[in-house]
Amino acid sequence: xxxxxxxxxxxxxxxxxxxxxxxxxxxxxxxxxxxxxxxxxxxxxxxxxxxxxxxxxxxxxxxxxxxxxxxxxxxxxxxxxxxxxxxxxxxxxxxxxxxxxxxxxxxxxxxxxxxxxxxxxxxxxxxxxxxxxxxxxxxxxxxxxxxxxxxxxxxxxxxxxxxxxxxxxxxxxxxxxxxxxxxxxxxxxxxxxxxxxxxxxxxxxxxxxxxxxxxxxxxxxxxxxxxxxxxxxxxxxxxxxxxxxxxxxxxxxxxxxxxxxxxxxxxxxxxxxxxxxxxxxxxxxxxxxxxxxxxxxxxxxxxxxxxxxxxxxxxxxxxxxxxxxxxxxxxxxxxxxxxxxxxxxxxxxxxxxxxxxxxxxxxxxxxxxxxxxxxxxxxxxxxxxxxxxxxxxxxxxxxxxxxxxxxxxxx
Amino acid sequence: xxxxxxxxxxxxxxxxxxxxxxxxxxxxxxxxxxxxxxxxxxxxxxxxxxxxxxxxxxxxxxxxxxxxxxxxxxxxxxxxxxxxxxxxxxxxxxxxxxxxxxxxxxxxxxxxxxxxxxxxxxxxxxxxxxxxxxxxxxxxxxxxxxxxxxxxxxxxxxxxxxxxxxxxxxxxxxxxxxxxxxxxxxxxxxxxxxxxxxxxxxxxxxxxxxxxxxxxxxxxxxxxxxxxxxxxxxxxxxxxxxxxxxxxxxxxxxxxxxxxxxxxxxxxxxxxxxxxxxxxxxxxxxxxxxxxxxxxxxxxxxxxxxxxxxxxxxxxxxxxxxxxxxxxxxxxxxxxxxxxxxxxxxxxxxxxxxxxxxxxxxxxxxxxxxxxxxxxxxxxxxxxxxxxxxxxxxxxxxxxxxxxxxxxxxxxxxxxxxxx
Numbered sequence: 001x002x003x004x005x006x007x008x009x010x011x012x013x014x015x016x017x018x019x020x021x022x023x024x025x026x027x028x029x030x031x032x033x034x035x036x037x038x039x040x041x042x043x044x045x046x047x048x049x050x051x052x053x054x055x056x057x058x059x060x061x062x063x064x065x066x067x068x069x070x071x072x073x074x075x076x077x078x079x080x081x082x083x084x085x086x087x088x089x090x091x092x093x094x095x096x097x098x099x100x101x102x103x104x105x106x107x108x109x110x111x112x113x114x115x116x117x118x119x120x121x122x123x124x125x126x127x128x129x130x131x132x133x134x135x136x137x138x139x140x141x142x143x144x145x146x147x148x149x150x151x152x153x154x155x156x157x158x159x160x161x162x163x164x165x166x167x168x169x170x171x172x173x174x175x176x177x178x179x180x181x182x183x184x185x186x187x188x189x190x191x192x193x194x195x196x197x198x199x200x201x202x203x204x205x206x207x208x209x210x211x212x213x214x215x216x217x218x219x220x221x222x223x224x225x226x227x228x229x230x231x232x233x234x235x236x237x238x239x240x241x242x243x244x245x246x247x248x249x250x251x252x253x254x255x256x257x258x259x260x261x262x263x264x265x266x267x268x269x270x271x272x273x274x275x276x277x278x279x280x281x282x283x284x285x286x287x288x289x290x291x292x293x294x295x296x297x298x299x300x301x302x303x304x305x306x307x308x309x310x311x312x313x314x315x316x317x318x319x320x321x322x323x324x325x326x327x328x329x330x331x332x333x334x335x336x337x338x339x340x341x342x343x344x345x346x347x348x349x350x351x352x353x354x355x356x357x358x359x360x361x362x363x364x365x366x367x368x369x370x371x372x373x374x375x376x377x378x379x380x381x382x383x384x385x386x387x388x389x390x391x392x393x394x395x396x397x398x399x400x401x402x403x404x405x406x407x408x409x410x411x
Numbered sequence: 412x413x414x415x416x417x418x419x420x421x422x423x424x425x426x427x428x429x430x431x432x433x434x435x436x437x438x439x440x441x442x443x444x445x446x447x448x449x450x451x452x453x454x455x456x457x458x459x460x461x462x463x464x465x466x467x468x469x470x471x472x473x474x475x476x477x478x479x480x481x482x483x484x485x486x487x488x489x490x491x492x493x494x495x496x497x498x499x500x501x502x503x504x505x506x507x508x509x510x511x512x513x514x515x516x517x518x519x520x521x522x523x524x525x526x527x528x529x530x531x532x533x534x535x536x537x538x539x540x541x542x543x544x545x546x547x548x549x550x551x552x553x554x555x556x557x558x559x560x561x562x563x564x565x566x567x568x569x570x571x572x573x574x575x576x577x578x579x580x581x582x583x584x585x586x587x588x589x590x591x592x593x594x595x596x597x598x599x600x601x602x603x604x605x606x607x608x609x610x611x612x613x614x615x616x617x618x619x620x621x622x623x624x625x626x627x628x629x630x631x632x633x634x635x636x637x638x639x640x641x642x643x644x645x646x647x648x649x650x651x652x653x654x655x656x657x658x659x660x661x662x663x664x665x666x667x668x669x670x671x672x673x674x675x676x677x678x679x680x681x682x683x684x685x686x687x688x689x690x691x692x693x694x695x696x697x698x699x700x701x702x703x704x705x706x707x708x709x710x711x712x713x714x715x716x717x718x719x720x721x722x723x724x725x726x727x728x729x730x731x732x733x734x735x736x737x738x739x740x741x742x743x744x745x746x747x748x749x750x751x752x753x754x755x756x757x758x759x760x761x762x763x764x765x766x767x768x769x770x771x772x773x774x775x776x777x778x779x780x781x782x783x784x785x786x787x788x789x790x791x792x793x794x795x796x797x798x799x800x801x802x803x804x805x806x807x808x809x810x811x812x813x814x815x816x817x818x819x820x821x822x823x824x825x826x827x828x829x830x831x
Binding site: 118 | 435437438469476477480481483484486487488489504505532533535536541546547548549550644645646647648677678679680681685688689690692693694695696715716717720745746749750752753754756757759760761762763
């Protein structure tokens with residue numbers, strides 16, 4: 001495994017992890033822009049723009065893009081979250097040149113009016129699709145409530161109203177401001193050689209305009225809030241809660257990841273044994289989310305509407321016990337083993353390495369190999385967990401309910 | 412493409428084992444497919460398999476549920492037990508040096524589960540909760556209903572069970588299902604990773620040799636749930652499910668049917684994506700995929716569109732399905748072949764996906780199939796063969812299932828001859 005970091009003249013960071021024992025190659029742009037970088041007038045533009053990137057540039061039409069990606073046998077897609085928009089493709093190494101040409105085209109799309117008008121309807125359909133899924137509805141509302149007043153509260157998809165009102169002119173403006181080489185990391189993982197790779201990258205990506213934008217990160221203090229979204233027809237009640245956890249570059253973030261496995265993994269965790277295994281709930285878990293300048297504990301509970309209070313109490317009892325007494329060395333060791341095995345299995349595929357390679361660079365300007373990740377997981381101690389409990393106890397400030405209940409009694 | 416070697420073994424009880432050593436990786440994975448799926452759920456007790464799958468890890472051999480779980484976690488074993496329609500499948504993966512340690516634990520779970528009375532109501536409750544959550548997810552609900560209307564009963568049984576049946580299931584039903592159907596005779600174990608059969612043979616023989624076989628009779632097939640079917644649901648989108656007959660995996664024309672489905676919906680330049688989403692922007696998600704059992708198969712089509720646009724979405728989808736044989740181009744086939752080639756080559760990077768294919772091929776085809784053989788079959792396809800297949804297997808009646816606030820006009824799915 002060999003790592004390279006290069007910076008093109010326009011400021012584009014290129015991070016490469018070569019592995020001669022794999023058969024394929026994955027490449028992806030990680031653009032440091034997302035819903036938190038939007039103003040209210042253009043809510044949802046980052047995600048809409050991600051769709052428009054597949055509509056091509058002066059050289060390729062949208063049909064060309066779709067057709068060539070299939071001709072290359074590429075498995076490609078894109079995703080947008082609050083902070084990063086990611087475009088990627090996994091291909092056989094011999095198709096690297098054409099794949100890079102298309103990925104680079106996505107960074108500078110034409111944004112034709114006709115394509116914009118058509119794709120707007122697809123975005124509205126996507127909003128409709130997620131609206132029918134209680135888990136997504138709960139997530140959108142819990143972020144909006146927990147981060148109220150902070151840019152992280154902004155919805156990734158936007159709303160029907162904001163998307164209807166959005167113009168291609170506004171999107172062009174946003175694109176020009178955000179899609180600068182200094183805001184991007186190009187990550188490449190897999191089997192190729194660095195010299196021919198860099199020649200290809202420079203040829204296709206050297207023309208991306210230079211520049212970098214700063215992101216606003218206002219301080220904020222989450223208030224305790226309860227927000228109910230009434231859905232009469234829902235069979236279950238879905239409850240999501242959120243609390244404050246270490247931010248994305250905090251030294252305790254690995255401890256937070258392991259603690260979330262001990263307490264809230266989907267099997268073998270404390271919540272699993274207390275709530276899922278006895279059949280009290282459909283699902284009860286705890287996760288850890290890292291953001292730029294923020295971090296969250298996030299819980300999800302789904303169960304019969306009349307059992308919500310009892311189940312929230314059970315969940316609270318698990319958190320209280322962890323906050324008061326910590327966890328055992330056995331539990332921590334089990335979590336280390338679970339996470340280590342996930343790291344190894346995910347790391348065997350270039351696509352599995354890509355997100356770790358790109359995100360580590362975007363968030364922290366660092367590279368970690370699979371071996372580094374394993375060492376980090378191994379080195380988390382009970383002392384770290386105790387420091388974490390001290391500074392970031394499992395305390396949820398925000399609760400959102402989606403389902404037939406109008407009100408909830410919190411423990 | 413690397414040439415693949417398989418190592419095979421049949422245990423005295425009939426269990427077929429296939430190992431594919433993959434020296435380039437660190438991990439190893441296994442997939443054990445046992446023909447004890449929901450197709451064998453008794454009438455009125457749909458959900459028995461699902462409860463059994465939930466109960467297997469709730470204590471087995473010398474271990475309680477917690478001991479079993481912590482032993483598995485300590486060797487980093489990622490695992491799942493899932494009850495499917497035909498098979499109950501146990502999948503597991505970890506680093507290659509620890510897979511042999513997983514075998515005794517998995518053997519306990521399969522051959523010596525406690526199936527204890529005091530765990531039953533929790534398992535039954537969980538299965539019921541899972542079914543309630545499907546009710547809240549219109550897309551999943553559609554999938555369940557569509558299978559029921561597409562396959563003859565009980566081959567379209569919902570793997571997750573039926574909510575109204577779950578209370579009638581008893582611990583005795585679950586134990587009987589285990590005893591009668593969880594047998595090694597028609598089961599297969601696929602293993603792939605940095606491991607060889609010699610590292611597993613002793614432990615497999617020791618742990619699994621007292622697992623007894625007995626014959627299992629498959630139930631007769633009776634007509635499916637009638638379609639078109641509409642399920643009322645208060646939702647923003649209408650979920651549209653379509654299905655029509657295809658040929659199963661072992662069939663000599665399977666790869667032609669695969670290419671036809673791939674041209675219809677395989678990539679971002681496929682017919683459905685282009686016509687339904689890119690040209691008309693009728694929906695975000697539209698797809699069609701092959702669903703194959705050993706001796707029957709269907710193409711399952713899907714789209715979700717906001718209610719006002721659902722009728723047009725359905726009409727356009729059906730028209731694209733019906734005109735698939737028109738203007739077929741060499742380029743469309745070449746694109747399918749290119750995508751297949753990279754998918755097959757990338758499969759060599761995933762031990763879990765290889766293990767699953769080994770077990771499936773063993774059961775469906777009677778042997779593990781090297782990826783290069785599949786690739787050769789795909790590269791041998793011609794556009795004429797694909798067109799002939801589409802014409803020979805043109806769907807007359809298309810099954811339609813919808814979930815949403817309003818029923819759609821189903822005229823377009825009727826047999827084109829009958830509707831004249």
